[in-house]
Amino acid sequence: MLAEIGQLSLAIACMLSLLQTVYPLYGIYARNQSAIESAKILTNLQFVFVTVSLLILSYLFIANDFTVVYVATNSNSALPWYYRLSAVWGAHEGSLLLWAFLLSLWSSAVAVMSKRLPVESIARVLAILGLLSLGFYLFVLLTSNPFLRTLPYFPVDGRDLNPLLQDVGLILHPPMLYMGYVGFSVAFAFAIAALMEGRLDSAWAKWSRPWTMAAWVFLTLGIALGSWWAYYELGWGGWWFWDPVENASFMPWIAGTALIHSLAVSEKRGVFKSWTVLLAISAFSLSLLGTFLVRSGILVSVHAFASDPSRGLFILAFLVLVIGGSLLLYAVQASKVKSRGRYDLLSRESMLLINNILLIAALIVVLLGTLLPLVHKEIGLGSISIGEPFFNKMFSILIVPFALFIGVGPLVRWKRQKINELLKPLSLSLVISTAIAVLFIFLYSSKFTWMALLGVFLGFWILVTTCYELYLRATFRFTLLKGLSKLGYSHWAMSIGHAGFAVMIIGVTMTQNFSIERDVKLAVGESIAFEHYDFHFDALENADGPNFTATAGVFTVLKDDKFVATMKAEKRIYTVQRMPMTEPAIDAGVTRDLYIAMGEVLPDGAWAVRIYYKPFIRWIWFGPLMMGFAGMLMMMDRRYRVKNTTENDSAEVQGVK
Structure with missing residues (x-):
């Protein structure tokens, strides 16, 4: 009976998501205030019913109810209770229900924590999130129902959870990774809602930025946790094996990294709006692409779910609908997306633009390296292999300018910077970074390679320039300690995040060259x-x-x-x-x-x-932990906690109607 209640709750959540999509948009069109305000109520009701469904499935696993096909296939009475709980998302059907639950959780969080946003704006955002939820509910109910029964015959015991997944790291890794994937749907919804409204301004960037950062933090920590698991469970290199399913999580992370930097510029300077919208669309679309790759059956990977092609076709159709519809809307509204700010070639805006270009180049490398073998085989041209040497070589080329610009960027002012003012800090940083890198290599290794020296230099270049920038900022008006105490959370977040990336570079370099x-x-x-x-x-x-x-x-x-x-x-x-x-x-x-x-x-x-x-392999995980902590600091900035997000958010608000 419980399984049927769980399925019924899921069906009710599906119907509520349909109402959440249609009714508030009707209210905006008809200027019906009650219909507009119903968006939050419908969102929270949907969350309640999908939560009931997930809790029931969890109980069925804990109670060893082998009359349910999904439980019998992925659990066993000898399995410890905590692995029975993680088995809920250990295979395809349960992981999709978890995805739908987390999407509803993010939607409900937006509804509850966006009380000061314009009512119509938040109604549009919640309607878009409702449409995404509807797609996943239909996917679960029509192709991946976790509540199907084995009756009238059922096994005495289950087949057990895959032993690879019987690990503490795999209890936390999928939910954290999915929180990141699904979290980008909020950035996507804010961008699409702004396009629908024809209003992309600094207030829109400010509303979207903390949600995007939260998703990026979860995805960063989820990827790091997966890397740690692959290291101690599978014996892989510890940082990246370029497995296609690993790449499926790396691509939205790259897009999300570019997005959080682009949002910062859109909020502060009113530029990069087209970049920001396209990156918001890309980050969530790549999350859906990863779902398609894992569940379509076209990949062979230790991470992939064995699945039939009909499920892959459903996700592919949903992916085409989301990407095609959002890009069509952007094409229609592109003329209204205008950036008002101006900046010189030597400015922080230019530094961030260059870094975003390098990130997109890296994204294209991973995308082509992952999809090209699949496309090549599907069109009948035979099998080709694009492996670790290709990715390592291409990333080695891209990481050098990327790291150099990360070091330079914070030292450069917004709008314009005189080059002679940069000569002293950059020259001093170059000398210090080179000296530390040479000393570091000779202290910790009996052999020397130029690639190792380059990688360690890049890591210390970022660390030294970050410390130098903190020193300059802190001593501009105050003594060092007092100035450091005056710096805001966002500034510390930038510095700690960049330092975390530097620590990871050093860890990867030392592990790759001296293991x-x-x-x-x-x-x-x-x-x-x-x-x-x-x-x-x-x-x-x-x-x-x-x-x-x-x-x-x-x-x-x-x-x-x-x-x-x-x-x-x-x-x-x-x-x-x-x-x-x-x-x-x-x-x-x-x-x-x-x-x-x-x-x-x-x-x-x-x-x-x-x-x-x-x-230094632990530095590979210390770095992402520092980046995740930096993201949390940014979300604590008072600009995202005070009452300043109204329709006239600041003097920078730019109506484009």
Whole structure:
């Protein structure tokens, strides 16, 4: 009975989303105030019913109700309760319900937290979000219903959750990633509503900016969490493997990064409006494209959901409708999108424009590298492979000017800047960055490569110029400490965000150039010397879990005859699916990771063991954490918390009717 109630709640939410789409727009057309104001009520009601549906599905998993097909396929009575809960979004049907729930959550948040916005404007935004929700509800109900029954026959126990997904990182990674994907729908809705209204001004950018930043923060942290999981669970490089499904999340992140910078310029200077609208459309469209790639069955990936082509066709049709409709509206209203500000070639606007161009170039590289093999195969030209070397080479070319301009940009004034005023800070920063980079390489590595020096230099270039800009800003009118305390949240957000990107560049550079990997054969009692460390294979232990059997290899690690760590690496067999899994042992540090993974037992009783030395790999995740924190700081800025978003928001409001 509960499954039927869950399905009914989902159907009611679908009908409410239809009303949310149509009725407020009718109210705007007919000047019916009650119809306009109904947008918020319908949005919140829709959220209530889809929440009930998701809670019921979660209970069905916790209660081991194997009369439901989705539960029987993705759970098992021996599965720990927290993995049963994460199994709710562990496969296609549940992940789509989670997507619909999060879209409704974002919509409800907009309805509740936008009380000071013009009523008609927010009604348009909520109507557009309702249309997007309607598409996903129809997708779930017509092609991906998670409440279908197995009756009259049902299994005694379930098939179990994919062992790859039985991990703490995978409990949090999908919801966080989806929060980012879905969050860009708010930026999309604000942009489309502004186009419908024919009014793109600084107030519109101010309304949209904190919502866009929130989505970007979730996506940044979600990608970082996925990268961390791939590192310790799959043994990948730790930063990027250029898997097509990973690229599907990276593309909206690149577009979102360009969007938050473009919104800042549109808000402060009233320029880049066309850029901002197109980037808002692109960020959400790329999120939908990622959904299509993962669920259409055209990709083979450890991340992809096995799915039938009819589902892919539904998403493709929805994708074409969203992208085509929004671009058509933009084409009709483009003449009304006018930027009023002017700026010189040497100005902060120009720096941000150049960085946005480089970001879009990177986006095109990832898009072509991901889609070209698929298109090439689908049109009958055979299979081609575009792999890691292509992406690494292209990004190495693009990252150099991008990082250089990130360092220069904050030192440049809005509107115009005299070049002679930049000579001293840039020259000093260049000397300091080069000296630190050379010293850094020689301190932490026994070998030298020019590519490593370049990458470390770029990271420290951003850090040094960021610190220099903070010093100049703080000491302009006050002493250093007092001036730093006077800086606003937005300024600190910019500085910490750029510093986080610099930390990530250093981590990627050191890991890519100086990682060491070795496959060895070890029996109990043997040891091996590896990168100044001695690894002693002490013993084998049983490490059985609730739904798996495991053998753990116990290793003692010494350096210069001093104890470093005891590490236990496991080889597991999951009892239901009989799937072998490796659980590595990792001794983490600020400047290096030691990583041991057990392979297969060999005929003579020895084990195949893989050992990694990963320098500065943690910096790859420290960087995104700093960027995420920076985004949260920006949202705390008082400009987005005080009563200043009315139709006459500021002197910069530009009506374009």
